[in-house]
Amino acid sequence: MTAALPDPFFQPSYVVSRERLLEAGHLLAARLGLTVDSRALAGHGPAGETLALDFMIFGARRPRHALVISSGTHGVEGYAGSAIQHYVASRILPRLALGPDTAIILQHANNPFGFAWSRRVNEGNVDYNRNFLEQFDPQKVAPDYELLYDTLNPPDLDPGREAGRWEEVQRFIDRTSLRHFQQVAVEGQYKYPQGMQFGGHAPQAGTRHLLALVAEHLAAAETVVWLDVHTGLGEFGACELITGAAAGSASHLFSQEVWNGAVKSASSGESLSTPLNGLLDRGVAAALPEQCRLAFAYPEFGTYPMERVLRAFRADNWLHVHGDPRDSTGKAISAELLEALNPDNARWRRMIIERGAQLVDQALAHLPGVTRPGAHRSAA
Ligand SMILES: [Zn+2]
The missing domain is CATH 3.40.630.10 (Zn peptidases)
Known part of the structure; x- marks a missing residue:
């Protein structure tokens, strides 16, 4: 070699x-x-x-x-x-x-x-x-995105609370399907500018x-x-x-x-x-x-597997709404997003x-x- x-x-x-x-x-x-x-x-x-x-x-x-x-x-x-x-x-x-x-x-x-x-x-x-x-409709969002809002857009990354949120995701997937969860998480929403997969209020x-x-x-x-x-x-x-x-x-x-x-x-x-x-x-x-x-x-x-990629999207969104991109947590999250993509x-x-x-x-x-x-x- x-x-x-x-x-x-x-x-x-x-x-x-x-x-x-x-x-x-x-x-x-x-x-x-x-x-x-x-x-x-x-x-x-x-x-x-x-x-x-x-x-x-x-x-x-x-x-x-x-x-x-x-x-x-x-x-x-x-x-x-x-x-x-x-x-x-x-x-x-x-x-x-x-x-x-x-x-x-x-x-x-x-x-x-x-x-x-x-x-x-x-x-x-x-x-x-x-x-x-x-045309943009600022109310457009899937009802299940709203149901999962705090899980998709967590206010903190506390490990204990995060484990609970991923359990909630698993229960949601068991009740619906992985594909439905994927659609809810990534199809694009127009209501929450600080949420994941925001499509904007205008071009x-x-x-x-x-x-x-x-x-x-x-x-x-x-x-x-x-x-x-x-x-x-x-x-x-x-x-x-x-x-x-x-x-x-x-x-x-x-x-x-x-x-x-x-x-x-x-x-x-x-x-x-x-x-x-x-x-x-x-x-x-x-x-x-x-x-x-x-x-x-x-x-x-x-x-990488979808869960790793989705975790990286979600952490990056948290970072830019609640965190500090310059501290060590922020740098680790950015590095993981880069590696995931x-x-x-x-x-x-x-x-x-x-x-x-x-x-x-x-x-x-x-x-x-x-x-x-x-x-x-x-x-x-
Ligand atoms: Zn892409």
């Missing part, structure tokens, strides 16, 4: 990832053409860095056909998504030839605050992937920027293939492709065509994911031109890159105007 080499694609922080990706992009500009539209948000990162969405368009400025790869919708999950973007920039784009109407777009950090500060949510505790709604700056980027740069699009990378659900290193589109809808069928029948609809109970509110892909679909065909998938890479494990990282490369390759094979060296070309 050889000693593990440092992974060249996973980056140490949001700001380093951003700088290196922009730099890699500029090196490719002469070959492919590059338009960068960066949208800075208010606030900054831990080192005072700018927080921005960077929409990097390689190829056609006003594409008819585009592959979009986006990262960091859930902030800290952006380590895996950006690693795939760095892989694409260094291993795929230098060898690709694009027709005049085709573009490859890397959208770095949909939620740059969460990526920079190691949280899933933004500065207002809003989960971006529950925030893509046209957030980042989600508005993302939809504006789509509306502006993809206004002429006829084909869009989109991968938005997530982590934390499923077996260690395994990947499930999820869409928010209804099973059997035109968008779901096109996604199935691109990714070989592997895309599962969250809304119809066939996925590891339970139905979710306010998903990004629904917002993107509404922002694209009406005739545009959209194949969309969230690659969801598993990390970005395992410090060479095998896991390799699995992300290998599967990510495959998904991108399948997407490129279905995108008009792409020549992949080495790929078999059909005589269309």
Whole structure:
């Protein structure tokens, strides 16, 4: 066995990832053409860095056909998504030839605050992937979320009381099911800004920027293939492709065509994911031109067992409502959230890159105007 080499694609922080990706992009500009539209948000990162969405368009400025790869919708999950973007920039784009109407777009950090500060949510505790709604109802919450409110959002982390709360969760699961508990805990709620899985009371700056980027740069699009990378659900290193589109809808069928029948609809109970509110892909679909065909998938890479991941979400929410991120408890909670969503494990990282490369390759094979060296070309 050889000693593990440092992974060249996973980056140490949001700001380093951003700088290196922009730099890699500029090196490719002469070959492919590059338009960068960066949208800075208010606030900054831990080192005072700018927080921005960077929409990097390689190829056609006003594409008819585009592959979009986006990262960091859930902030800290952006380590895996950006690693795939760095892989694409260094291993795929230098060898690709694009027709005049085709573009490859890397959208770095949909939620740059969460990526920079190691949280899933933004500065207002809003989960971006529950925030893509046209109308917000501040009373919207599942009755069982309210029933479990103190268990999901504990006022303290006292070990004795915590044990009692997990027993309550177990009784709830015995009475209903694990899947129902999962749905209640993560589907998104709009009533409690300090509670877990808060979807917001209005569109957030980042989600508005993302939809504006789509509306502006993809206004002429006829084909869009989109991968938005997530982590934390499923077996260690395994990947499930999820869409928010209804099973059997035109968008779901096109996604199935691109990714070989592997895309599962969250809304119809066939996925590891339970139905979710306010998903990004629904917002993107509404922002694209009406005739545009959209194949969309969230690659969801598993990390640790669901209970560990959920405990990490819950402790992180407690920390930012009741605790102090600077003390030792706070630091331990943040470190555990990071590990739960970005395992410090060479095998896991390799699995992300290998599967990510495959998904991108399948997407490129279905995108008009792409020549992949080495790929078999059909005589269309
Ligand atoms: Zn996620």
